[in-house]
Structures are given as C-alpha cells and as structure tokens.
Amino acid sequence: MSDHQSARWRVTTLFSRRIGKFRADRRVVGALLLLGLLLAGRVWLAGHPQHNPWAPLNLRDPAGWATQSKLLKLRDDPVQCRAVLERSDVAFSTLDPAGEGACRREDRTRLSAFPLSPDTPAITCPAAVALHIWERDVLTPLAQETLDSGIAQIRHLGAYSCRRLYGRDEGPWSEHATANAIDIAGFELEDGRYISVLRDWQGNTPEAEFLRKAHQGACDGFSTVLGPDYNAAHADHLHLDMSPRWRGVCR
Template identity: 40%
Template sequence: MRYDWKAFRPALRRAVLRFSLVVILFGGYVTLFHPKSPLPDEWHPLTPLDVKAPVSGLTKWKLRNALSDDAACLQALRGSRYAQLESLRESAQCHISPRVALTGLGAARLERIETRCQTALRLAMWERHGLQAAAERHLGAQVSEIRHFSSYSCREIRRPGGSGGRMSSHATADAIDVSGFRISDGRLIQLKSDWAGPGPAARFLRDAFASACLRFPVALGPGYNALHADHFHLQGSGWGLCR
C-alpha cells in the first residue's frame, strides 16, 4: 500500500509550525521570566536601569523609563551617595521634586548639593560611562571629585544682555553647573583656566563635555558664550543642544 505523502504535506507543515511556535514561546518565557535567564541585565527588557551595567542597545530606553518615574529614578540612583529629602516648593516656578542631597557618584565625590533625582541620575550615568573613561584616556587617572557651582537656584535665565524673562532650568533643579574636577593624583582641572590649553587637561575637558552631551539633552560650555566660560551647564530639559 502506497501513501500519498503530498496529501499530508499541508498537515505536516502546520504541525511543524505549531511546534516551532511552542518552542519560541517557551524560549521567550524562559529568557524573560526565569530566575536564571541567560540574558545579561543590560539586555533584559524587564530589568530596571543599573548605572554600573555596561551600555547596551536598551540603555537609553531603560534610562528614559527611570527618568519618567520618580520611584524608578530613586531606585536607579541607589549606587550613588545620596539622601532622599522632602520635596521643596518655594513657588509655582521654583521647586525640587523628587529632591535628593547628593554627595557622591561612583568614584567621584561632590560637595553636598541638593538637586532633582533626574539630574543626579544623568550625572551618575555621565560619571560612569563618559567622565571616568575620558580621565583615564587623557590623564591616566580617575576623577575623584566633581566640582560645581550649583543646581537649584530660583532665578530667570541669564543672558549676555541681562535677564531672559523666562525661568531658568535651575529653578526646578533640572540642571547643574560643573566648574571643574579633582583628579586622583591631586591635580585640579578647572574650565576657567584649562579649557583653552593645548595639553591633556584641555583634551580631557573637551572629551568630558562631548560625553556629557550624550547624557544631557542640553549641554552648554565655554564655546557657547562668555557666561559659560567657567562651567558646563548640564540640563535635563530641552533637546539636542550641545555647544
């Protein structure tokens, strides 16, 4: 007796397709939900942002998620040295929420600064994935301190011709002004004196600024105008301005 295999081919294809689908679904379930998932955390879509994790194709997406939710932001900042504070509200235009007192990020300390969690988290990502690499590359050392002027300041935008008439991003602690860095070998590098030089300190500062542009939507430095000659203005609001 001969079988007509051609007649069974459609059924066989359907069976193979169903089996393949079951294998794919099971594999996806194990990959995403099993405690021993083979995916590293930086590539796992259900694992929240970890500042210390290597950068992956999901890092920007994870960072956006952390920045958009206050609780997630505070969780992602857990590797930094900070204390959570009650929200501050001076007026409808001047406030900090969620508010943290930040004293350190990774290998770098800071003079205590009160800022918004989202600003601190962007700063932590910059320190881990840009700033320290720039210091190693150009100075052969680590950044041990990030020096700053301020984050929160209830004021209008400053322009060369005077007040801009609009509130500054500092009014909501959505920015920080970084003035320089203490290096682990004792050197003090400041934007005011070292930005324009030809040596490794200037190259480090330019590299550090370029990496800050990857973490902050707005980054303004000495090349922007005279008001920024002595600091980097790193801002979490706005989009696409790196000068």
C-alpha cells in the same frame, strides 16, 4: 506494473498528498523557531538586566541598551528614582521641599558621598542618578586613560538659580530654577592638576581630549548637555540637566 513502477507511483502519490500540507508544516516550524528565539532571548535578558527594558534599573549594573530610556523615565518620578538609589546602594539624603512658584523644588536630593566642590548641592533625583553614572562610567576611567590620574574633586558653578533661560525677564524657565541642572567648571585631579573648561577646552592637548570626551560621555545619561562649542554663555562650563522637555540634546 513492475515493482519499480509501483514504488515510483507510491512515492509520487505520497509527495502529491504532502504538497497541500507544506504551508502548514512551515507555519509549525516557524512558530517553534520563534518560540525558541523568544525563550533564548528571555534567558539572555535575565542575565543582562542592563539591556532589559523591563528589568528594574540598578546602578550597580553596567550601562546597557536600556539604561538611557530607564533614566529618562525617572525624570517625572522622584519616588521611583529614590528607590533606584536605594536599590543601588548609593548614599543620599532627601531634603524638604523649598521655594515658591516656578522655582518650587519638590525634589531635593543630595548625594552623600560624591566628589563635588565647593559643596554638594541638592539637585533633583534624576540629575543625581545621571551624575553618579557619569562620574563612575565616564569620568573615572577617562581620567586614568587620558591624564593618568584619578579625579579628586569635580568643581561646579551651582545647581539652583531661580531664573529664566539666560537670565531673561520672560520666556521659559531654566532647569536651574528647580535644581534640575548643574554646571561643571573643571576637575581637580589626584596628582594636584586642575583641568579647567574655560582654559583647557581648546587645542589638541590631553586636557582638551579629556574635556571633550567627558562632554560627549555625559550625553548618554543627561537630557541636555551644553558646552563651550554651543555658545559664549557656556564658555566656562558644561551644563548638564534632566529636562523633561528634551531628549538627547548634546551640543
């Protein structure tokens, strides 16, 4: 056998011996790649807690992929919700429970420094968190972008009302019965203008654009958002609530 033939024989033999090991090699390489991706993902999530479903919610972080799911988890956990407000340095006060029966309000949380008018009503902590995020991440930049002004006050029609849906004598209770909702009627701007849901919702004006985008932006944090396009009962306000029964109702 020539040297050339001998070399070819050695290569062929080595290749034949490796054929049965290729599958195992691929598994090892695949496992190493997967491990590398997991480690890289863990490092990335540590630097971007707003996208990390396991990181504690902090309202000082920008909104991310995991923010809405974290908000929804707070709906039945006022203790954890208040811990989020404290962690996020959001000023609030806690009021004693009030009411009876279906209108019993165990969670009465009031944002201490929030531009609500004519007053700042006590609402549930999850609703307060969603309201804080909406004002900061949606309303404030949107008003500057579309109306060239900041927001001085957010006008509301109330939060607590011990009643069933649409004031009926029977049927499901409204989220207002436990102050887990708030109705927004309009916005007073820093330049003195007033944007009314009833007056300014229709048309192609900057005011209408602001209201529609404000409505849509609220859907990222609240469980239920209803506006004038939903029905006549909401012609003059945006209904925002944190109902544990629904998720992602945006009409």
